[in-house]
Amino acid sequence: MTSYKTQVVIIGGGPSGLLLSQLLHRKGIDSIVLEKRSREHVLGRIRAGVLEQGLVALMREAGCGARMDREGETHEGFYIAHQGRLDRINLAGATGGATVMVYGQTEVTRDLYAARDEMGGVVLHGVEDVELHGLRDTRPYVTWQQDGGTHRADCDFIVGADGFHGVSRKSIPADVLTEYEKVYPFGWLGVLSQTPPVAEELIYARHPRGFALCSQRSKCLSRYYIQVPLSDRAEDWSDDAFWAELKRRLPQDVAAGLQTGPSIEKSIAPLRSFVAEPMRYGNLFLAGDAAHIVPPTGAKGLNLAASDIYYLYHGFQDHYLNGDSAGLDSYSQKALARVWKAERFSWWMTNLLHRAPDGNDTDLRLQQADLDYLFSSAAAQASLAENYVGLPY
Ligand code: RFL
Ligand code: PHB
Numbered sequence: 001m002t003s004y005k006t007q008v009v010i011i012g013g014g015p016s017g018l019l020l021s022q023l024l025h026r027k028g029i030d031s032i033v034l035e036k037r038s039r040e041h042v043l044g045r046i047r048a049g050v051l052e053q054g055l056v057a058l059m060r061e062a063g064c065g066a067r068m069d070r071e072g073e074t075h076e077g078f079y080i081a082h083q084g085r086l087d088r089i090n091l092a093g094a095t096g097g098a099t100v101m102v103y104g105q106t107e108v109t110r111d112l113y114a115a116r117d118e119m120g121g122v123v124l125h126g127v128e129d130v131e132l133h134g135l136r137d138t139r140p141y142v143t144w145q146q147d148g149g150t151h152r153a154d155c156d157f158i159v160g161a162d163g164f165h166g167v168s169r170k171s172i173p174a175d176v177l178t179e180y181e182k183v184y185p186f187g188w189l190g191v192l193s194q195t196p197p198v199a200e201e202l203i204y205a206r207h208p209r210g211f212a213l214c215s216q217r218s219k220c221l222s223r224y225y226i227q228v229p230l231s232d233r234a235e236d237w238s239d240d241a242f243w244a245e246l247k248r249r250l251p252q253d254v255a256a257g258l259q260t261g262p263s264i265e266k267s268i269a270p271l272r273s274f275v276a277e278p279m280r281y282g283n284l285f286l287a288g289d290a291a292h293i294v295p296p297t298g299a300k301g302l303n304l305a306a307s308d309i310y311y312l313y314h315g316f317q318d319h320y321l322n323g324d325s326a327g328l329d330s331y332s333q334k335a336l337a338r339v340w341k342a343e344r345f346s347w348w349m350t351n352l353l354h355r356a357p358d359g360n361d362t363d364l365r366l367q368q369a370d371l372d373y374l375f376s377s378a379a380a381q382a383s384l385a386e387n388y389v390g391l392p393y
Contacts, residue, residue: 003151004122004154006031008024008316009034010161011132012036013034014109014161015305017161018109019306020159022115026062028321029317031159034124035126035127036127038126046265049215051100052306052390053099053100054306054310058310068101068107071103075101076092080353081207089388091388094382100390107217128144131144135172140158141154142158159284161290166290168284171284172286177277181272184271186354187229189227190224190268192217192221192223193262204353206371211353211355212250225296227354233268239260272293277332278336280332285328287309288309297354298345298350303390
């Protein structure tokens with residue numbers, strides 16, 4: 001049995017856990033990260049692509065911003081396709097200059113792993129049967145199985161950054177935790193392809209056949225999504241069928257310019273709105289997808305994880321460096337206030353752009369009226385833009 005002693009045990013080596021551990025290390029606060037899967041597996045998951053300025057700033061503060069600043073692309077707006085035409089949301093114009101950064105979550109995670117390696121950070125992979133102990137005691141600890149043995153880490157605090165299916169949230173007694181959940185009756189089929197993006201900016205498309213999204217990772221790497229029934233399986237969608245369906249949902253001139261190619265990755269993600277309250281129980285703090293899920297339409301999931309980490313980072317700094325625990329004590333309340341606003345925005349954008357399988361003509365006309373209002377009102381566009389670029393921390 002190996003025994004560790006550290007200040008903060010972080011469960012989950014996704015972007016939330018790695019970012020927190022890297023930020024804390026630079027302030028002299030010790031942590032270890034416990035990750036269930038291999039590094040290759042974590043880096044093989046294709047997920048988010050749009051970073052708010054808050055996350056961009058945190059990556060720089062973590063000393064991980066150099067490649068992002070070189071290779072990431074600043075976007076000042078995006079398009080919404082509807083009724084056969086493209087209308088643009090001018091993010092920068094509507095917000096007094098705010099922009100987003102297009103840089104893949106895979107790259108964010110890769111940069112964080114590289115930084116952890118460089119600083120000699122402890123990130124253990126392949127940990128199984130993680131158990132949290134003494135959450136309401138002064139000396140909490142975590143145990144796990146690895147390489148055929150039991151291991152233990154004693155700590156002051158535990159951060160549950162182990163995603164929606166992780167063990168941390170489940171360690172909070174049911175009578176303490178309230179979970180709010182809405183599962184949408186459709187999913188997103190995503191394809192990554194080594195082709196130039198169809199447009200310089202992202203295109204969110206509303207179409208009678210269902211939603212579509214044209215996103216990108218770089219000048220020669222594109223990410224596309226189409227709304228599909230939950231009963232569909234990715235392996236039943238050939239590349240040809242995917243491209244044909246995507247084209248049907250785009251304005252004709254856009255579809256005509258779409259360069260297709262073999263898919264490098266193809267997967268279906270369900271859409272869910274989920275919040276667990278509170279985000280703190282004793283010495284355990286939940287962060288990122290462990291505490292909340294948004295449907296990806298507003299590009300908010302990774303960015304919400306980043307705001308949680310921002311509040312925790314400052315809370316731990318105040319606690320350890322200034323002996324002030326007010327930031328940790330107000331963590332749940334502060335994080336949840338921002339979480340619910342992002343939940344609202346993601347839900348609204350999802351409803352605006354998707355075809356509900358059980359919807360009727362009234363729903364469609366209401367959606368159309370919502371879009372007509374949006375593009376006739378500078379105030380409505382400003383509201384969308386200020387949410388999309390990210391509400392202040
Ligand atoms: P993660 O990334 O799920 O990482 C959690 C890690 O914990 C590990 N783990 C455990 N480790 C130890 N013990 C256990 N018992 C464990 N159980 C799990 C897991 O292996 C994993 O490595 O959560 P984290 O770090 O909170 O990060 C959250 C983001 O990954 C997520 O919110 C975003 O990807 C959501 N998202 C998007 N967010 C954005 O901000 N902008 C976007 O454009 C965007 N697009 C997306 C998305 C998510 C998508 N999918 C597939 C859900 C697009 C898609 C399609
Ligand atoms: C992506 O590039 O994967 C992406 C972009 C914007 C979204 C969701 C996903 O809203």
